[in-house]
Amino acid sequence: MERNTYRTSQLFEILGVSRDALRYYEKQGIVKPNHDESNNYRQYNDYDIYTLLVADFYIKRNLSMKEVRKLQEGRAIEELETLLEVKAEQLEETIRNKKFMLQKIKETKVFCEELKEHLNQYSIRKFPTYEVIDEFSDFYSFLEYPALLQNMDMMKDDILSKIMRKFTFDENGFLDSKMYIVEKHETIHKENIGCYLQYSKCIYTIVEDGRYQNGNSDIKYKVFESTVEWGNEQGLKPKGVAFVNTRLITYLDNKERAFLEIYVPVEEE
Template identity: 80%
Template sequence: MERNTYKTSQLLEILGVSRDALRYYEEQGIVKPDQDEWNNYRKYDNFDIYTLLVADFYKKRNLSIKEVRKLQEGRAMEELETLLENKAEQLEETIRNKQYMLQKIKETKAFCKDLKEHLNQYTIKELPVYEVMGEFSDFYSFLEYPAILENMDMVKDDILSKIMKKFTFDENGLINSKMYIVEKHETIDNEKSGSYLSYSKCIYTIVEDGRYRNGNNDIKETVFASTLEWGKTQGHKPKGVAFVNTRLITYLDKKERAFLEIYIPVE
């Protein structure tokens, strides 16, 4: 085979790669082109091009540059099959995680629409099914947060979505509160022994909290008072518990705006 040589500009056009990508392949030892002794320009031959084609072939199959370089040193077919099987498993796990993240994006996007409809408005809604995985004392009890980490997948889950605040109250007002560590489900798994929250009828609203709107003021007393007053006018008798989720946080003037979802079960 005739040993043709090609300049860098020609190689970029032939392979459609960027100059930076080509330099990276060289730095990583994938190709080692000769250099013209007169002008120091790189000279690529047919084998360099073929090597780069192979490197791209395996890069598109999720191999790292380091793995491609090791592959160049020689591998038995069985080793290659094992490597590809491992890459397939890794990619499948990545796809599952990305699909989970996509679902979270869709849920948050849907909440943005709900926000426009339900902010400071009241309606009756079913509380989604939540499994209670554990509990701790308060949102700001940060030293208790390791209990949350024990009940979450650090790759897929975020802490804010794993916690829910429970309030208890009577006709005289709020009595106490605590934090639940929760996992949202479509339905209750009757074959699994666990503690579930499930209420078919709740007063539902969304309120804004955070420093941008309320400074350091605690709004829970006024929020519950107004929510329960609406329920009373509609003839709904509360069951003495309420649940609050943080669903969205954004910022204005470097101060957070927290949008909270409130469920108050009623008879």
């Protein structure tokens, strides 16, 4: 039986496959078209098209080109079933990570909206629940970061969101500063054992830091003086501790603008 032949341009019309994609399929050994010796054009036959249809079938089921090629060599149904189970597990993990990323996007978007209202303004807010996993000395103590990486899922966590700066102070000024490695929780189950930060009443504000705003100066003294002053005006007594999260980084004139979220727990009546 004589088979029909098709040019590369026709396969785009038939299958929607681009020239570059066909070259990639060919390079991976998925299809092996003949060449017209008179003009060196590739010629695809009916079987090549069928092979491309099968390849597309399995690529849309998360198989790699290498796995499709191996499948062409022959594989028992039981082996294929096992492979598809692995692919399903991999895809489920990807979906979980993507959902986690989507949640992060939504949270950052909400922060962008709140930024307009809370930048350099003070209010009272409950402190979110964080579990303290570990700690290190300072943000710029980069040689201590390996301890941070050990407590991260590198597929979904980012370093800035895993660290929180803690300050302690009294009426005379700052006493100490350290970095916490944290995990945010919506709730704490009774069986959970760990070190958790929980404060139901805090002075809350957002401030801008970074080279664009402050050069190389440290704004913490100015910020906390004004925060404590506002608290005193409201009759609030700080507990002598403050927490700072980096929530957003943007750039202007090639200098970063860091927007920091600050919580200063206060005594409750």
